Amino acid sequence: MAGSRRPFAPLRNLNAKIAAVPMIVTVLVVFIGCTLWTVVYSFTSSRSLPTLDFVGMDQYVRLFRTSRWTVSLKNLAIFGVLSLSFSLVLGFILAALMDQKIRFENTFRTIFLYPHALSFIVTGLVWQWILTPAYGVQKVVRDLGFETFNFPILTDGRFAIYAIVIAGLWQGTGLVMALMLAGLRNIDDEIWKAARVDGIPAWKTYLFIVIPMMRPVFITTLVIISATIVKVYDLVVALTNGGPGISSEVPAKYVYDLMFSRGNLGQGLAASTIMLTTVLIILVPWALLEFRPRYRKGEVSK
Amino acid sequence: MRYRSVLTALATSTFLFAASQAGAADLEVTHWWTSGGEAAAAKVLAESYDKLGGDKWVDGAIAGSGSTARPIIVSRILGGNPMGATQLNTGRDAEDLVKAGLMTDLTELATKEGWADFIRPAKLLDACKYEGKIYCVPVNIHSWQWMWINPNAFKEAGAVVPTNWNEFVAAAPKLKEKGIIPLATGDAWQIDGVFRVMLANLGGKDLYLKIMDEKSTEAAGSPEMKAVWQAFADARDLADPGYVGRQWNEATSLVLTGKAAGQIMGDWAQGEFGVAGKVAGTDYDCLPGLGVHPVLDTGGDAFYFPKNANPEITKAQLKLASMLVSKETQVAFNLAKGSLPIRGDVDMQTANACMQKGIKILADNNNVLPSYEQAFSSDTQGQIEDLTTEFFADKNMTVEDAQARYVEIIGEAK
Numbered sequence: 191m192a193g194s195r196r197p198f199a200p201l202r203n204l205n206a207k208i209a210a211v212p213m214i215v216t217v218l219v220v221f222i223g224c225t226l227w228t229v230v231y232s233f234t235s236s237r238s239l240p241t242l243d244f245v246g247m248d249q250y251v252r253l254f255r256t257s258r259w260t261v262s263l264k265n266l267a268i269f270g271v272l273s274l275s276f277s278l279v280l281g282f283i284l285a286a287l288m289d290q291k292i293r294f295e296n297t298f299r300t301i302f303l304y305p306h307a308l309s310f311i312v313t314g315l316v317w318q319w320i321l322t323p324a325y326g327v328q329k330v331v332r333d334l335g336f337e338t339f340n341f342p343i344l345t346d347g348r349f350a351i352y353a354i355v356i357a358g359l360w361q362g363t364g365l366v367m368a369l370m371l372a373g374l375r376n377i378d379d380e381i382w383k384a385a386r387v388d389g390i391p392a393w394k395t396y397l398f399i400v401i402p403m404m405r406p407v408f409i410t411t412l413v414i415i416s417a418t419i420v421k422v423y424d425l426v427v428a429l430t431n432g433g434p435g436i437s438s439e440v441p442a443k444y445v446y447d448l449m450f451s452r453g454n455l456g457q458g459l460a461a462s463t464i465m466l467t468t469v470l471i472i473l474v475p476w477a478l479l480e481f482r483p484r485y486r487k488g489e490v491s492k
Numbered sequence: 493m494r495y496r497s498v499l500t501a502l503a504t505s506t507f508l509f510a511a512s513q514a515g516a517a518d519l520e521v522t523h524w525w526t527s528g529g530e531a532a533a534a535k536v537l538a539e540s541y542d543k544l545g546g547d548k549w550v551d552g553a554i555a556g557s558g559s560t561a562r563p564i565i566v567s568r569i570l571g572g573n574p575m576g577a578t579q580l581n582t583g584r585d586a587e588d589l590v591k592a593g594l595m596t597d598l599t600e601l602a603t604k605e606g607w608a609d610f611i612r613p614a615k616l617l618d619a620c621k622y623e624g625k626i627y628c629v630p631v632n633i634h635s636w637q638w639m640w641i642n643p644n645a646f647k648e649a650g651a652v653v654p655t656n657w658n659e660f661v662a663a664a665p666k667l668k669e670k671g672i673i674p675l676a677t678g679d680a681w682q683i684d685g686v687f688r689v690m691l692a693n694l695g696g697k698d699l700y701l702k703i704m705d706e707k708s709t710e711a712a713g714s715p716e717m718k719a720v721w722q723a724f725a726d727a728r729d730l731a732d733p734g735y736v737g738r739q740w741n742e743a744t745s746l747v748l749t750g751k752a753a754g755q756i757m758g759d760w761a762q763g764e765f766g767v768a769g770k771v772a773g774t775d776y777d778c779l780p781g782l783g784v785h786p787v788l789d790t791g792g793d794a795f796y797f798p799k800n801a802n803p804e805i806t807k808a809q810l811k812l813a814s815m816l817v818s819k820e821t822q823v824a825f826n827l828a829k830g831s832l833p834i835r836g837d838v839d840m841q842t843a844n845a846c847m848q849k850g851i852k853i854l855a856d857n858n859n860v861l862p863s864y865e866q867a868f869s870s871d872t873q874g875q876i877e878d879l880t881t882e883f884f885a886d887k888n889m890t891v892e893d894a895q896a897r898y899v900e901i902i903g904e905a906k
Contacts, residue, residue, distance in 0.1 A: 237871070238566070238588035252904075257897075258878045324734045345733040347885050431679060434736045435885025436878055450563035452874040453588060 225466065232460040238453035249460035259461065262439045265351045269440070270419045272355045273362065277415055278408070280359065281366025286396060288367070289374045299371070303364040310361065314428025317357040318344070347437030350430050354422075354438055357429055362418065366411055373407030374400070409480065420469055441465050517804040519576035519812060521795075522552040522568075524561035525829075527741040529763020533829035540821055547808040550576075557740075559681060562870075569594055574798030576805055577812055582619045582630050582794045583865025589796075595627045596797040601810050602626045607817060610835040613790055613860050620794060628794040629816045632831035634758050635788035635850065636863075637689050639779040640765070641754040642747050645672050649753075656783030657694065657723070660754060664730050667753050675730035676752035678738035683884045684877040686756045687724050688864055692789060693782040695720045697861065700787075703902060704867035712902040713895065721891045721898075727756075728884045736885075747776065756782070758791075762830030762846060771844075778846040786853050791863030792831065872905040 235245045253259050284302060288295060305313065320326045321344045328341040343349045377400055385395040401408075423442040426432060432439040441461060449458030519541075525534040531553070538549040552575060554561035562585060565578050569589055580586050589595055598620075602608070611617045611630065620628035639657070646653045649670040651663035664674040677683055692700045695716055702711035711717060732752075735743075744764045746752035755761065765776050772778065780786050795816055797809040815821055822833040827842060832850055840851060853859045864873060879901065883894045 237869070239570075239592055256875075256878075257882065318737065322734070322737075342733060345736050431737060433679065433881070433885065435882040437882075437885060447874065448871075450567060451559050452871045453566075453869065454871040454874075457871070 228459050228466075229463050232456060232463045234456050236455035236459070238455065240455055245456070249456045250464075252457065253460050253464065258436045258439055259441070259444055261436055262441045262444050265438060266419070266422075266440055268351050269355055269358070269422060270416075272352075273358045273419060274412075274415055276355075276359055277363050277366045278411065280363050281411070282370050282401075284363065284367040285370035285374055288371055299368070302367050305361045306365045308361065310424040311428045313357050313361045314425045317353065317360070318429050321353050344430060345434060347434045350434060350438035354426055354429055358418075358422070358425060361425075362415065366415065369407060369411050369414075370404070373404040376407075377403060420465065516546040516548065517576070517802070517808040518548045518550045519805065519808045520550040520552045521577045521579070521812075522554055522561070522565055522575045523579035523793075524554050524556065524558055525579070526553050526555050527739075527764065528767040529828070529830060530760065532767065533763065533825055536825050536828050537816070537821065540824070541812060541815060544811065544815060547811060549812075557681060569798045574800055576800065577795050577797050577809055579631075579793050580628075580796055581865050582616060582628075582790075582792045583863060584619075584869055585865065586628070586796050587622075587869075589798075590622045590627045594799055596799050596806060596809055597625050598627060598629065598797070598810070598813055599625045601813055605814060605817070610837055611817070612834070612836045613854070613857065615860070615862060615866070616790060616792070616834055619866050628796045629813045630792055630794045630834045631816050631822075632792045632826050632829055633790050633834060633854070634760055634792040634831050635780075635790065636685055636758045637692050637781050637788050638759050638761070638846075638850075639689075639754055639756045639782050640744070640747055640761050641777050641779065642750050642752070642775075643777055644775075645747075645750045645753040648672070648750070653777070654754075654779075654783070656779065657690075659783075661726055661730070663753070672750070673732040673746065673752040674754065675727060676738075676743040676746040676755045677731050677735050678740050678743045679736070680877055680881045682738075682740050682743065682757065683735075684873075684880045685758065686727055687720075687876075687880040688789075689756050689782060690720050690723050690727075691717075692787055692861055693785045694723050696785050697787050697858075700861055704862055704864070707902055707905045709899050709903045712899045717898070718891060718895055721895050724880070724883070725891055728887060731884075759830055759832070759846075759850060762844075763828065766828075766830060766844075772846040773844075778849065780846075780849050780853055787859045787861050788850065788853055789861040789863040790854070791865050792834070868905060872901065875901045 231240050231242075232249055233244050233246065234241060235243045235248070288298060292298070308316075321341075323329070323342060323345055326341075328339060331339040331341070343353045381399060381403075382395070385399060390399075421442055422440055423446065426438060426440050426443055430438045432443055442465070445458045445462045445465070447458075448454045448461065521538075523534060525531055534551070534553065538551060541547070541549040554564055558581060562580065565575075565580065566586075566589065568575065569578075574594070586595065607626070608614070608617060616630040616633070617626065620626050620630065639660075641654065641660070643653045645667065646663060649663070649666045649672055651666040652659065654660040654663055660674070667674045675686075677686060691703070699711055699714070699716050699720075702708040703717075740757060740761070741764050743752070743755050744757065744761045745768075747755045748765065748768055748770060762772075762778075765772070770776050780788065795813070797813065800806060800809075817834070819835070819838050822835055823838050823840065823842075826833045826840075830847070832847065832854060833840065840847065843851065868876070876898070879894065879897055883889050
């Protein structure tokens with residue numbers, strides 16, 4: 191320290207830097223390290239145990255020739271688009287209704303948020319019982335006198351993925367509602383007053399003033415829902431176990447099955463690499479756009 | 493000393509299996525025998541082991557079928573947290589674990605007791621061998637190639653009680669009219685099982701061996717194989733839509749109660765009939781080999797003993813291994829499980845009519861087939877399972893398409 195008054199630059203804020211070390215190590219080893227490991231071994235013929243026997247693109251060729259994988263990707267797309275749009279729309283509508291200073295708001299909020307406290311396994315089982323033809327909705331309606339009523343959502347391969355969407359929405363919408371409600375409560379009352387003075391109808395105020403102001407809340411929600419969508423696994427296992435046939439399989443289940451129960455690490459890792467790539471392709475351009483540095487004055491946020 | 497005992501107590505509370513006392517070991521045994529009949533059989537083993545004195549059997553049953561339990565078991569062993577002993581299926585389940593040197597070598601015990609002399613068919617012990625050393629103990633013989641029928645269901649529908657698959661298909665329309673499900677089945681592995689059985693019994697032994705042993709794409713694409721796919725296509729019209737997600741023992745109980753007429757399921761289903769107090773020949777009947785080609789595969793369960801650092805555990809493992817092959821255990825266990833014993837020199841007089849049929853078929857070595865598990869890696873089995881379940885659920889998928897993809901899978905199999 192002799193000679194200079196200012197501390198040596200790398201030693202500045204030493205405490206903060208030391209505190210950050212564990213996180214930096216975790217990121218480097220766990221996230222980046224394991225990701226690289228995954229990608230490297232996806233090019234090998236590893237079976238139950240990893241071996242460095244490189245086979246080029248073989249695993250990927252097989253992956254995209256496997257109809258179970260292509261069906262999984264298609265299902266993830268259906269599940270993703272539907273649950274993303276519906277949970278945002280429904281969640282916002284519920285929050286807007288809740289924001290009308292209704293009575294028993296606490297009770298309703300608890301009711302809507304409650305499903306989120308359950309694990310996906312429980313949700314899956316409950317909905318399996320509700321939707322299964324022998325005991326569920328179909329039987330109840332038939333017992334009411336509609337003998338020919340058919341509701342084969344779980345037993346017909348064309349519809350099974352929608353059963354998963356329904357159960358997912360039931361579980362997830364409450365959380366979206368809570369986040370949106372918090373966002374709505376942050377909107378200054380003055381804005382509502384000003385809109386009312388200008389004679390703007392309530393729905394227009396929501397659509398053109400409130401929603402743009404809630405942009406950060408929407409982004410948070412989007413990130414949270416997207417993460418649950420990509421990793422959807424337990425819900426499918428509990429609700430349909432991928433059936434009937436392979437019609438409601440999802441990528442995460444393919445990865446798990448191949449890696450653990452079928453002892454084909456290489457194939458499972460190739461599948462997870464594709465999952466990672468897909469997420470990156472969507473995420474990176476969006477993140478660059480969203481989080482790029484902006485001029486404070488140049489760009490006016492709407 | 494005190495510190496140690498506290499530590500042991502803590503360890504036992506978290507990891508049941510970790511505790512060990514001087515001179516006796518607690519041997520944690522994992523298995524997936526959880527249905528009524530299976531649990532009764534597991535209890536026989538636990539009780540006879542505890543009776544030997546000293547060591548204790550700590551039951552580690554894992555709910556769900558093998559496809560749920562297997563990954564749990566394998567990842568525990570790989571993760572350096574081995575149990576004392578575990579059930580797996582005879583075959584290639586543990587191949588990689590054995591290669592990695594994670595299993596206790598049983599060769600010394602096996603030579604001393606002369607396992608090779610009394611275990612039959614000899615193939616069972618071969619499945620436990622790797623580079624000439626023995627790593628597992630087969631405990632029973634299970635065969636897939638059985639069909640269980642409820643004769644009363646057929647009588648109620650005014651149909652002839654079938655003696656083979658074709659008659660069964662012919663009786664199906666009458667059953668449907670009465671609201672009886674012709675063929676009870678359930679989730680993926682059960683459907684795949686139906687296909688295995690058809691391959692062996694409708695396709696015949698030659699076709700089966702060509703595909704299993706030689707992985708012959710020619711055989712997989714042959715007209716004989718097409719007939720098997722055609723029969724499998726017939727079967728998808730015989731199942732009820734409620735099969736999705738059904739457990740095998742639920743399907744068996746449909747047959748038991750007469751709500752369904754038949755089920756294609758391995759001989760472990762017999763344990764369920766036994767627990768329900770049904771009598772073979774009157775309350776239910778069996779068609780080994782679908783009544784067409786009476787050949788049986790010889791899969792089954794085997795016990796593996798993962799290497800443990802504690803020598804007490806190793807001693808307890810060898811004791812259990814020796815008990816599993818003993819005559820008394822073999823008889824008591826297999827009667828409860830509904831499976832056949834692994835040794836030919838035990839007295840199975842008390843076995844019921846269906847088991848006697850099985851013993852008779854197995855007495856002739858020409859009727860013995862290798863099991864799927866012995867021939868295919870779990871990866872290949874999985875690919876076939878994906879194909880068969882997709883085909884079974886999607887009635888628009890043609891026999892030709894399915895067969896073309898089957899040929900591809902067999903071609904890639906190692």
